[in-house]
Amino acid sequence: TFPTFATSKEAFIVATITAPTLPSWLTLTDYGDGTALLEGTSPVGIDVYPVVLQAQTDGEPTTQEFEIEVGSNVSVENLVSNTKVYPNPNKGLFNITLPTNEVSNVEIVNISGQVIYKNQLTDKQTEIDLTNVAKGVYFVKVKAGGIVISKKMVIE
Numbered sequence: 001t002f003p004t005f006a007t008s009k010e011a012f013i014v015a016t017i018t019a020p021t022l023p024s025w026l027t028l029t030d031y032g033d034g035t036a037l038l039e040g041t042s043p044v045g046i047d048v049y050p051v052v053l054q055a056q057t058d059g060e061p062t063t064q065e066f067e068i069e070v071g072s073n074v075s076v077e078n079l080v081s082n083t084k085v086y087p088n089p090n091k092g093l094f095n096i097t098l099p100t101n102e103v104s105n106v107e108i109v110n111i112s113g114q115v116i117y118k119n120q121l122t123d124k125q126t127e128i129d130l131t132n133v134a135k136g137v138y139f140v141k142v143k144a145g146g147i148v149i150s151k152k153m154v155i156e
Helices: 076-082
Strands: 016-021 026-030 036-040 047-056 062-070 084-086 093-097 104-110 115-121 125-129 136-144 147-155
Touching (some): 026 047, 104 125
Antiparallel strands (some): 047 062, 084 093, 104 115, 136 147
16 A cells, blocks of 8 residues: 655645655656556565655655565465375375465474475475485475474375
8 A cells, every 4th residue: 555645735736756765676656646656576585674755845845654564475274274295194205285386495304303304395386205214204394475384294
């Protein structure tokens, strides 16, 4: 939502809108009619970016400060219910299916808490080969959009 400026009581005075503080990935286009457009592609990850806009009319500039929060569109419910590890049990060769193509991180942890596998997932479905590890119970930890879920997996 673009913030509104109180530029003047007189509607015919048009403000010039500038951005003294703006993230490097965001641009401001002042249309010259008292309106402007903020647009850009945010970096991967979750973060909050401060923005300061100024509207200049005949007098002192009016300043509007706000934050743009960017991040994952992955909800906890969607990630938990649609992240699949299969087949389970398996012989060390299995798939991880995610609800999104968003970059995710995966760790496979043994029952002692040691990380035995770590990788970045960029596809909705990834095949993982752990046929060289011992039989046992493992936990597949997937982190996407600041959310971490854990799925139990058995290698026979």
